[in-house]
Amino acid sequence: MSRMHTNYRQNMRLLSSRSRVFWLLVLVAALWYLPSVLNNRMIFGYGLTDTQLLGVGLPQVNFALIAVMAAVALNLLVGYTGLLSLGHAAFFSVGAITSAVLGVQHDLPFPLVILASGCAGAVVGAFFGLPSLRLRGLYLLLSTLALHFIALYVFLTYQTHNYGPAGITYDAPSIFGWTVDNDDRWYTLLVILAGVVLLLARNLLAMREGRALVAIRDHDVAAGSLGIPVGRQRIKAFAMTSFITSAVGALYVYYLGNTSSDAYSLDFVINYFAIIIIGGLGSLSGSVFGALLWTLLPQALQTLSGSVSPDTFVVGNLLNNYQGQTANIVLGLLIIAIMLFKPTGLSGIWLGIKRGVVRWPYSS
Amino acid sequence: MAAFFQYVIGGLAVGSIYGLVALGFVLIFKSTDVFNFAQGDLLTLGAYLLFAGVANWKLPMIPAILVSLVIALVIGVAMQVIVFRPMIGKPLLTVVMVTIALSLIIKALIQVIFGTTEKTLPHQLPNDPVHILGLKVSELELITMGVTALCVLAFALFFRRSKLGLQMRATAENVEASMLSGIDANRVFMVAFGLGTAIAALGGVLMANLQTVTPQLSALGLLAFPAAVLGGLTSIPGAIVGGLLIGVIQQLATGYVSGQSANVFVYGVLLAVLLIRPWGIFGRPTVARV
Numbered sequence: 001m002s003r004m005h006t007n008y009r010q011n012m013r014l015l016s017s018r019s020r021v022f023w024l025l026v027l028v029a030a031l032w033y034l035p036s037v038l039n040n041r042m043i044f045g046y047g048l049t050d051t052q053l054l055g056v057g058l059p060q061v062n063f064a065l066i067a068v069m070a071a072v073a074l075n076l077l078v079g080y081t082g083l084l085s086l087g088h089a090a091f092f093s094v095g096a097i098t099s100a101v102l103g104v105q106h107d108l109p110f111p112l113v114i115l116a117s118g119c120a121g122a123v124v125g126a127f128f129g130l131p132s133l134r135l136r137g138l139y140l141l142l143s144t145l146a147l148h149f150i151a152l153y154v155f156l157t158y159q160t161h162n163y164g165p166a167g168i169t170y171d172a173p174s175i176f177g178w179t180v181d182n183d184d185r186w187y188t189l190l191v192i193l194a195g196v197v198l199l200l201a202r203n204l205l206a207m208r209e210g211r212a213l214v215a216i217r218d219h220d221v222a223a224g225s226l227g228i229p230v231g232r233q234r235i236k237a238f239a240m241t242s243f244i245t246s247a248v249g250a251l252y253v254y255y256l257g258n259t260s261s262d263a264y265s266l267d268f269v270i271n272y273f274a275i276i277i278i279g280g281l282g283s284l285s286g287s288v289f290g291a292l293l294w295t296l297l298p299q300a301l302q303t304l305s306g307s308v309s310p311d312t313f314v315v316g317n318l319l320n321n322y323q324g325q326t327a328n329i330v331l332g333l334l335i336i337a338i339m340l341f342k343p344t345g346l347s348g349i350w351l352g353i354k355r356g357v358v359r360w361p362y363s364s
Numbered sequence: 365m366a367a368f369f370q371y372v373i374g375g376l377a378v379g380s381i382y383g384l385v386a387l388g389f390v391l392i393f394k395s396t397d398v399f400n401f402a403q404g405d406l407l408t409l410g411a412y413l414l415f416a417g418v419a420n421w422k423l424p425m426i427p428a429i430l431v432s433l434v435i436a437l438v439i440g441v442a443m444q445v446i447v448f449r450p451m452i453g454k455p456l457l458t459v460v461m462v463t464i465a466l467s468l469i470i471k472a473l474i475q476v477i478f479g480t481t482e483k484t485l486p487h488q489l490p491n492d493p494v495h496i497l498g499l500k501v502s503e504l505e506l507i508t509m510g511v512t513a514l515c516v517l518a519f520a521l522f523f524r525r526s527k528l529g530l531q532m533r534a535t536a537e538n539v540e541a542s543m544l545s546g547i548d549a550n551r552v553f554m555v556a557f558g559l560g561t562a563i564a565a566l567g568g569v570l571m572a573n574l575q576t577v578t579p580q581l582s583a584l585g586l587l588a589f590p591a592a593v594l595g596g597l598t599s600i601p602g603a604i605v606g607g608l609l610i611g612v613i614q615q616l617a618t619g620y621v622s623g624q625s626a627n628v629f630v631y632g633v634l635l636a637v638l639l640i641r642p643w644g645i646f647g648r649p650t651v652a653r654v
Contacts, residue, residue, distance in 0.1 A: 078457075084457075131638065131639060134639060135638055135642050136642075137456075138593075138597070139593065139642050139643075142589060142593045142634060142638065143634075143638045145631060145634075146590075146631035146632060146634050146635035147635070148631075149627040149630075149631045153624065153625060153628045156624055266583075266586065270401070270464055273464070274464055274465075277458070277460075277461040278461070281457065318476065322475070322476045324472075325472035325473075325475050325476050326472075326476075328468045329468075329472045331465075331468060332466065332468040332469035332472070333465070335461060335462070335464070335465035335468075336447060336462055336466070339451070339458050339459075339462050339465070340450055343455065343458045
């Protein structure tokens with residue numbers, strides 16, 4: 001277990017112990033080896049069937065990595081600053097529009113497009129944050145819902161004027177001559193970016209700025225009386241979240257290759273809310289766990305329910321014909337179970353296991 | 365000008381359905397503090413229950429409606445007992461997450477049982493046009509508005525005159541104090557969930573007569589949130605007025621601008637009201653203390 005921190009410098013240190021360095025190296029090695037496992041369908045020479053891998057391939061992993069980044073961003077806003085916002089799909093669509101204007105119409109280089117998407121997102125995000133100066137809790141949630149529909153309408157109008165109902169098509173991007181045109185290269189790019197986003201978020205939270213956000217979440221009036229500029233910090237939190245989300249939104253549409261305004265529905269937002277709540281509010285590892293679970297589990301459940309023989313008593317046919325629905329029902333029941341027995345989410349479960357192992361046999 | 369009044373009447377008809385769903389939402393939120401994201405799916409549930417009654421069990425319209433409402437009531441009570449009773453006292457977002465999960469499950473179950481295709485009722489409530497003051501109104505729209513008015517009246521009487529209604533108001537005001545004076549809070553929560561689900565289902569039943577029955581109906585049910593917030597989130601007449609307002613704005617925007625922009629206007633008005641009166645039209649302001 002980590003020792004008690006006695007000053008902020010210790011709190012900010014990244015690799016505070018040998019075991020941390022060790023586990024980080026293990027993680028890097030695993031991430032390095034993962035594409036070859038998924039592409040060759042074998043691990044250390046042993047062949048694996050599709051069902052054993054739960055139908056997961058590199059594309060699912062890439063979507064999961066995108067979800068990890070967006071979930072970390074949303075957790076900064078909802079979990080750490082305590083601001084409820086349904087603007088996540090709108091921020092994604094800002095990224096999609098910006099990259100359509102700059103990347104597709106004006107053919108600017110890819111890294112510049114991603115950066116510009118982030119900046120455009122930050123501006124829109126600051127605007128989304130304005131009602132937070134006056135509204136609290138559920139009322140703020142509803143006001144961001146209003147902005148969500150306005151952003152979506154802008155997207156729809158832009159799309160119908162310039163592209164039509166088929167949606168916007170994005171070419172494979174290239175970074176200084178390195179064309180990102182297959183899943184392996186996307187995996188490399190996304191793993192690096194996800195690492196950067198996690199590192200930035202972790203650093204932010206270990207610093208004065210991050211502690212101010214948590215103070216505002218815990219009690220805004222008290223935080224204000226301690227000299228934290230509550231309004232400004234709230235707008236900043238919105239801007240930071242939307243910077244990351246819009247940049248991720250641009251990556252997302254480039255990875256998909258095609259997008260259309262109806263992809264950014266309210267369900268899209270609710271999915272991200274589900275990710276951070278299941279993972280654990282106010283926990284970075286929670287965002288990672290939640291995003292992985294939420295993006296990989298439906299695929300796994302569909303594969304499993306498809307692999308059941310149709311002759312199985314009563315449920316066989318049902319599981320085969322309604323794979324998506326079965327996945328949703330199981331997912332729903334799982335969420336209810338987690339919320340019922342472990343409201344702190346997956347990060348809470350993980351922490352419990354870790355403590356149990358470290359303190360064994362004294363753990364309760 | 366005739367077109368304007370036509371839109372307003374159409375808006376009042378769909379608006380009263382939104383109002384009903386919002387009323388169910390407020391009933392649940394006020395007494396149990398559950399912000400129910402599955403409210404839209406309860407509307408879909410009502411529509412499909414009616415379809416099952418009329419098409420599968422071959423019931424006439426009125427008994428089919430009554431049967432769907434009773435089933436919805438039972439489902440609501442079951443939801444409270446099985447899922448929400450153990451969640452009492454948990455943080456707001458945890459409970460919200462559970463309602464999202466329920467919404468997933470209800471949607472998936474409906475699709476498994478009824479399939480994903482659109483359904484039309486084999487026979488409907490009367491829908492002939494009636495002329496009032498030079499305006500063409502369908503009987504169905506009149507029935508919808510009449511049913512909503514009746515519901516509001518019934519609820520007003522229920523909360524003022526009946527013992528159970530008074531108990532529900534007391535619990536909404538202060539759970540501990542009401543329990544000290546001998547009110548069974550669990551029973552009140554059960555009734556609130558049952559009634560809230562049944563009312564949303566009633567909205568669905570009316571909606572099934574106005575248009576086809578599809579899993580996408582829950583998107584319309586989502587308009588219950590702005591309706592409830594416009595009314596102040598805990599006010600029962602507020603929910604109905606909010607619903608009517610949203611129905612009218614939606615129809616006017618669809619008629620004069622475009623169907624796609626309707627949401628922008630609906631939520632734009634919501635945003636404006638929130639910024640001017642954050643506590644809604646009928647709500648009361650609260651003061652924060654350190």
